[in-house]
Amino acid sequence: MLQLKRMKLRSAERRTSILTYWTVRYLILISVGLVAAALLTFWWIRQEATSNRLQTAGLLAQEIADQVNDSGVLAVPPNLGPLIEDRKRFFNLTNDMCVIVTGKDGGLLYSSPSMDEQRMRQELNEDLTDARSPEFKAASAPVSSGGKLLGKVFVLQSKKSLSYIPREEVIFFSVLLLALIGLSWLTIYLLSRKLARPIQRVAAAASEISLGRYDVTLNAEAKERGIHELLGSFREMAGRLHQLEHSRSLMLAGVSMSLRRR
Known part of the structure; x- marks a missing residue:
């Protein structure tokens, strides 16, 4: 009989109150659900940020293409560097962005930051259509006049900077x-x-x-x-x-x- 009473007492000690039982379980369920929803939302925000920044880079590439097209002749204006820096500040673009202007034969005409032909070949793929490294994305715009291709403009950014969310x-x-x-x-x-x-x-x-x-x-x-x-x-x-x-x-x-x- 005494042993039975001790077992009942131990069982009662292991049991929790209704308030503690349900609040703890609901808290766990809600926390897991909200954290899962937050992670999904955070991933969606990063995807949207990457897409929007790629579109912004594409618009910048098109603007530069219009600037270097001088009445059907590809010519780099002297104010192109300040224009790029101004657009970086305006669109809140990162400093690791790279701008490359090539001629119709794929030769390097302009780059910011400055680089040589060999370095440009390392940054772009063999077809000069995209970034060579999988860690970078390139937005491009053709420089054309009357249906004739004069050259191309590339704006390269790292995927990390594209998906960056401010602290x-x-x-x-x-x-x-x-x-x-x-x-x-x-x-x-x-x-x-x-x-x-x-x-x-x-x-x-x-x-x-x-x-x-x-x-x-x-x-x-x-x-x-x-x-x-x-x-x-x-x-x-x-x-x-x-x-x-x-x-x-x-x-x-x-x-x-x-x-x-x-």
Whole structure:
């Protein structure tokens, strides 16, 4: 018997309250769900940033192509370097961007930063259509006049810079995610506590009845129909048990009196 009581006590110690049980599990579920959604959103933002920056690089390549087309003649204007630097600041482009202008035969005419023909061949593929390294992407625009190809303009950027997200945006996104997790947990905690209170009172009242104290009162009222019915049924059960105990006491007292008379 003593061993059985010890086992029951150990089992009771291992059990957690309703409030802790549900809030912890809901917190885990919400955290996993929000983190998964945040990672998916973060990936989508990086993809959109890469696409938008490639489009911006394409627009810059087209603008440079228009600048070097001097009435059907490919000529690099002296203000091309300042123009590129101005566009970098305006479009918030990174400094690792590389601009290359080639002639119709693929020869190097201009580069920023400055490089020689051999270095240009290392940066571009054999067909002069894209970047040679898989870590870089190239946006290109043809320089043409009257349907005649005069040359090409390439704007190269690393994939890392294309998908770069400013630190301030990452911090803001992280704070927003933590705020959502905290708000969700607080909402679940308040709801779970509201649902757990009447159940805890019923459990406490049941413990009192198990000890032979039938005069228990449940003052808790609930707007939820299920919990309200539970409280009402328990009150009715406690009242009937009280009546049965009172009847049993009267019967025992009557039997005892009859035995004494005999």
